[in-house]
Amino acid sequence: MSTANLKSITREEVEKHNKKGDLWIVIDSIVYDLSKFARLHPGGEGVLYDADVAGQDATSVFYGLHRQEVLEKPQYQRLRIGVIEGETPKVKPFVAGELSRVPYGEPTWLTPPFKSPYYKESHRALQKAMRKYVDEVVYPDAQACEESGKRASAEVLKSMGEETGINRMRLGPGKHLHGHKLMGGIVKGEEFDYFHELIITQEMVRGGARGYADGLNGGMVIGLPPVLNFAKEPLRTKVLTEVFNADKVISLAISEAFAGSDVQGLRCTATKSEDGSYWTINGTKKWITGGMHSDYFTVGCRTEGGLTVFLVPRGEGVETKPIKTSYSAAAGTAYITFDNVKVPSENMLGPEDGGLLVILSNFNHERWVMCCGSARGSRFIVEECMKWAAQRQVFGKPLLAQPVIRQKLAFMLAKVESLQAWLESVTYQLCQMSYKEQSKYLAGQIAFLKMLCTRVSGEIADEAVQIFGGRGITKTGMGKFIEQHQRTQKFDAILGGAEEVLGDLGVRQAMRAMPKDQRL
Numbered sequence: 001m002s003t004a005n006l007k008s009i010t011r012e013e014v015e016k017h018n019k020k021g022d023l024w025i026v027i028d029s030i031v032y033d034l035s036k037f038a039r040l041h042p043g044g045e046g047v048l049y050d051a052d053v054a055g056q057d058a059t060s061v062f063y064g065l066h067r068q069e070v071l072e073k074p075q076y077q078r079l080r081i082g083v084i085e086g087e088t089p090k091v092k093p094f095v096a097g098e099l100s101r102v103p104y105g106e107p108t109w110l111t112p113p114f115k116s117p118y119y120k121e122s123h124r125a126l127q128k129a130m131r132k133y134v135d136e137v138v139y140p141d142a143q144a145c146e147e148s149g150k151r152a153s154a155e156v157l158k159s160m161g162e163e164t165g166i167n168r169m170r171l172g173p174g175k176h177l178h179g180h181k182l183m184g185g186i187v188k189g190e191e192f193d194y195f196h197e198l199i200i201t202q203e204m205v206r207g208g209a210r211g212y213a214d215g216l217n218g219g220m221v222i223g224l225p226p227v228l229n230f231a232k233e234p235l236r237t238k239v240l241t242e243v244f245n246a247d248k249v250i251s252l253a254i255s256e257a258f259a260g261s262d263v264q265g266l267r268c269t270a271t272k273s274e275d276g277s278y279w280t281i282n283g284t285k286k287w288i289t290g291g292m293h294s295d296y297f298t299v300g301c302r303t304e305g306g307l308t309v310f311l312v313p314r315g316e317g318v319e320t321k322p323i324k325t326s327y328s329a330a331a332g333t334a335y336i337t338f339d340n341v342k343v344p345s346e347n348m349l350g351p352e353d354g355g356l357l358v359i360l361s362n363f364n365h366e367r368w369v370m371c372c373g374s375a376r377g378s379r380f381i382v383e384e385c386m387k388w389a390a391q392r393q394v395f396g397k398p399l400l401a402q403p404v405i406r407q408k409l410a411f412m413l414a415k416v417e418s419l420q421a422w423l424e425s426v427t428y429q430l431c432q433m434s435y436k437e438q439s440k441y442l443a444g445q446i447a448f449l450k451m452l453c454t455r456v457s458g459e460i461a462d463e464a465v466q467i468f469g470g471r472g473i474t475k476t477g478m479g480k481f482i483e484q485h486q487r488t489q490k491f492d493a494i495l496g497g498a499e500e501v502l503g504d505l506g507v508r509q510a511m512r513a514m515p516k517d518q519r520l
């Protein structure tokens with residue numbers, strides 16, 4: 001916050017303005033005239049006339065009750081009338097694109113002087129560009145829409161199209177990126193790897209809006225790969241172009257009221273016409289992320305000999321209704337009904353009755369993306385707790401002076417550090433292995449990693465609420481991100497395979513590899 005145009009005022013002068021109709025206070029060496037604002041103050045008028053507030057330096061009490069962003073709002077910046085003579089403010093205002101300097105606020109690879117073997121120059125450049133993009137473009141929209149429940153603005157959705165290539169990048173490394181200059185040419189499509197994708201996902205989390213984030217093409221990350229890998233031309237190019245260009249939205253419609261993690265239990269049916277030229281789809285789908293906003297649905301259906309996946313455009317017989325979940329309606333979570341919906345046989349994705357393979361083929365990627373998001377989301381919450389513990393005064397001391405708080409922070413920090421380290425190790429393996437090797441060797445690792453990420457996320461939610469107290473269960477103000485995290489962290493523990501199912505998958509996969517000749 002620049003103080004260049006502010007006049008110099010002495011503390012003695014400020015002290016004279018300490019009553020109703022003539023009220024000045026000092027926050028971080030800046031003098032605010034609250035004479036008119038006092039009666040509009042959301043925290044009440046009376047608190048501002050306390051002897052240690054009116055005409056006084058209220059820095060400590062202010063930061064115990066408000067986020068810094070309050071002072072950065074234009075309507076409150078207008079209350080500034082001067083700066084204390086000979087002083088300069090100490091609190092650094094938020095600068096878009098900057099790294100956090102809170103210890104452990106960033107993963108070690110972004111924390112000097114730590115080194116990492118995984119990240120090259122293009123990773124670092126992408127991180128910088130993404131941070132600025134999220135801070136400037138995504139964050140304001142995310143905060144507004146999470147609250148209003150509206151979908152992301154048309155400008156933000158469009159900016160994720162070919163302008164930046166974010167939609168393309170979110171599908172992971174591959175030929176669909178070749179020949180493309182991404183994020184204004186920072187990364188060449190050919191060199192894009194899983195670490196670049198990790199960066200995109202982890203930076204997007206910093207929008208600080210869980211429902212909005214899922215609504216921001218979260219459905220595309222899981223719904224478009226079957227089109228990319230299994231659709232026939234010309235449908236494939238048409239749909240990819242439309243979605244990458246942000247002209248159309250797609251989501252994955254697998255789970256049903258009848259079957260969630262158990263994909264073999266699906267009841268939505270597809271019946272082939274006599275001449276084989278089209279299929280008729282009947283059934284329902286539940287918890288479809290982005291379904292309310294979608295033009296296309298990648299739908300898992302029961303067919304005569306198993307499961308088959310179809311690309312279903314929104315049209316006659318397709319109805320979407322919003323589901324009220326514990327996060328924002330900005331996610332566009334839908335209940336879908338397919339009532340005699342006819343789709344041409346060209347819309348079949350993968351082989352007839354071979355849909356299980358199509359569905360399973362993207363599970364590792366989907367779960368790994370969720371690990372990237374969950375691990376970063378947990379770190380964001382720990383950063384909030386670090387700041388709060390340092391600035392909040394209780395029993396006359398900073399909260400941090402309480403050993404019980406330090407103990408909580410110790411476990412939180414140790415956990416987020418371990419998750420990121422394991423995530424980067426798995427990401428390195430993804431970069432080295434062929435798709436076949438990934439399926440064989442990494443399904444268990446990724447399943448365990450996701451299980452642990454979401455368990456830790458739950459533990460961190462629990463501890464963070466205890467640290468923030470009542471503010472951790474209040475939707476606005478100091479604890480707003482803690483409240484949101486504790487309310488929404490369960491999404492990751494359920495979506496993309498429930499924690500228990502994933503743990504079991506990992507153990508079964510490990511046991512299949514147990515050598516027959518081993519004995520205790």
Ligand code: HEM
Pocket residue numbers: 025027032034041042043044047048053058061062065066067070071076079476477478
């Ligand atoms: C420039 C000066 C100030 C501005 C612009 C301001 C603004 C606000 C705003 C917008 C809120 C709503 C909650 C939030 O968004 O964080 C709030 C709450 C509050 N404010 Fe202030 N405030 C100022 C100074 C103070 C001071 C000096 C005190 C000292 C006692 C104070 C006490 C409170 C209290 C007790 C609450 C309720 C907090 C809660 O619900 O947890 N405010 N203020």
